[in-house]
Amino acid sequence: MRRTFAASLGAVVALAGFAAYMPAGQASTAAASSAPRARVHLVKPGHSIQKAVNKARAGDVIQLMAGRYDGGVLVRKRLTIQGAGNKTVLSPGKKDHCAKADQRGMGICVVGRAKHPVKDVTVKKLSVRGFKETGVFGYYTDKLTVEYVLAMKNGEYGIAEYRSTRGKFAHNRVVHSGEHAGLYIGDIANAHGTVVTGNHASGNAMGLLVRHARNVKVWDNTFVGNCTGIALVDDGQKGGQGNTAIWKNEISKNNRKCKAHAPVPALHGTGILLFGGDHNSIQKNVVKKNRGKLPYSGGIVLNRGVPPQNRPAEHNVVKGNHVRGNKPYDLVDESGSKTNRFHANRCKSSKPRGLC
Structure with a gap:
């Protein structure tokens, strides 16, 4: 399930809509015990991670050595998949086991069902590279943890979760994720x-x-050198987007140029971008040198959500941020609401005037 957005541009920002579409020999080493305990399944380079996953009991650890492995690993039980760092590399192989869950093109896919999420899966200390869709993907998960993962040159997203709760994305590096976002949370x-x-x-x-x-x-x-640093998006669906807290991030020089392609609008030179959304908190961030020429380029930019609802961005707080050197403005409020609060931000330019 991939979700992103589309826009059409006029004299001012006019969002055309948001689109939703589907993305497209090991050894077991465990001490005997009368009580069940986690077993460690050691998988050597070139051997099948999926076989170890299928063999494992809930709560076991799949330990990967440094080396190359086939991705497309489907997880539907509580497990830890742990590598030896960035030199443990998952890349596309001959068989994509995620296709069994209608999630083709993923490096590791953790897939549950409505009202029956897969719980307590951890993926850490490995690399996922070159997958057509997403490096690490969660769908109907609870407490999915992805940490110390290098996600590089994946086609859609680096690390993503949909319809999931209590996730944790920590200390990852996400580079060149193609057409969409390095990190994604939605639905x-x-x-x-x-x-x-x-x-x-x-x-x-x-x-x-x-x-x-x-x-x-x-x-x-740290969000640096993207087309846009952070985007919060109300795509018009019931419930909207909101109650997200963004603080103490460095968001700078997100000046790459991404051309429009369905369903993604052109993106260029924006630090933090809100398309609609309510009750979000943006505080104590460093947002600098994000420079572009699009109607929604700039440092921290608030716009309406997408048609046909065009819901305003409202009741958001932008406070105590260091917002300097952004073009055309450091702060922009075209939210369609007078309920947003801009307070104590260190900035030099705003639209309308007086926000700094």
Whole structure:
């Protein structure tokens, strides 16, 4: 399930809409015990991760050595998949097991069902590279943890979760994720505090996209050299987007040029971009030198949501940010609402005047 947005541009920003579409020998080493305990399944380079996953009991650890492995790994039980760092590399192989769950093109896919999420899966200390869709993908998950993962040159997203709660994306590096976002959270009325912290995203269309989701926490990340640093998007669906806290992030020089292609609009030179959304908090971030010539280029930019609802961005707080050197403005409020609060931001230019 991939979700992103489209826009048409006139004298001012006119969003055309948001589109939703589907993305397209190991050894077991465990001490005997009378009580069940986690077993460790050691998988050597070139051997099948999927066989180890199928063999494992809930709670087991799949330990990968440094080397290359086939991706397309489908997980439907509580497990930890752990590598030896960036030299443990998953790349596309001969068989895509994620296709069994209608999630083709993923490196590792964790797939549950409505009202029956897959719980407590951890993916850490490995690389996912060159997948057509997403490096690490969660769908109907609870407490999916992805940490110390290098997601590089994947076609849609680096790391993403849909319809999932209490996720944790921490200390990952997401680079060149193709047409969409390095990190993505979406399609959840209440994410129950999904955490995005300590990540570095560069070379993506968007560093982080939060779309049609609420209750997400984003802090201490670096978004640099993308087309847009962070995008919060109300795509017009019931429930909207909101209640997301963004604080103490560095968001700078997101000046790449991404051409429009369905369903994504052109993106260029924006630090933090809100298309609609309500009750979001943007505080104590460093947002600098994001420079572009699009109607929604600039430092921190608030716009209406998408047609036909065109819901305003309202009741958002923009406070205590260091917003300097952004073009055409440091702060922009074209939200369609007078309920947003701009307070104590260090900036030099705004539209309308007086926000700094």
